Amino acid sequence: MKITLLTVGRSTNSHVARLVDHFALRVGRYIDYAVEAVPDVKTTRTTTEEKQREMEGRNILSALRPGDFLWLLDEHGTEYTSREFAREIQRRMAAGVTKRIVFVVGGPYGFSPDVKERSDALISLSRMTFPHEMVPLLFTEQVYRAMTILRGEPYHHD
């Protein structure tokens, strides 16, 4: 099984990018993990939030393959503890039908109805709103943490 994190646009902050790389490399020891960006959409002053969501949505959907398990990072998603999140990933691995889980960090205004309809699950990292570009960092570390939890390795303290 593979795990892909899909983001809308790339982080422009080099410090964040380096930290994401740091954890992505570690995750790679356990599972095939990729952080991929769909292109930023071109907006003008007259582009509505709805229109932007729709354009971003088209890019997200075209990056998917049939059978991908689509898991959106969404403020209305389920909040898990790190252990619960590890168990959820394990459950999908055990089910055996999923070849790839694709987690998606949406654009600034969230997801289009089309993306929501295609999604299989929603997850929320926190009730708080974190900066958009920091989410891939938090998420990638959380996948690393999950892998160490599943292997019984001493990275995670309860």
Added chain:
Amino acid sequence: MKITLLTVGRSTNSHVARLVDHFALRVGRYIDYAVEAVPDVKTTRTTTEEKQREMEGRNILSALRPGDFLWLLDEHGTEYTSREFAREIQRRMAAGVTKRIVFVVGGPYGFSPDVKERSDALISLSRMTFPHEMVPLLFTEQVYRAMTILRGEPYHHD
């Protein structure tokens, strides 16, 4: 009113430290904000988790002044949305008796009973466990976000 974030030991990751500085500078436009570290305690192979908490606790308590409102970042704390957190800070500002709010990020094993007893409130950033050294970054950004929310500035999207 001042806000101080107290951490046990300093971050050794220069990327994280630069990002904390980035947001701390921004918070400084709105309120007197400081990130301070109490010294790391010296541990040996035989130091128990309880003993470490106790030593860290003494350092934390000796960094406090009478009247400080002590707010611990603790996994058992209250989870707020960013708007709720802004409102909680505003409430303390409005009360007028608090000269300084001190938020504390504890050591790897949490807080000693003495620190818990001295504390006025507990806050949790997420149900998930984030890396200890990333917490000052998330927290400082959240204080910045709170300030922009209270001023009605367009940084935060709901």
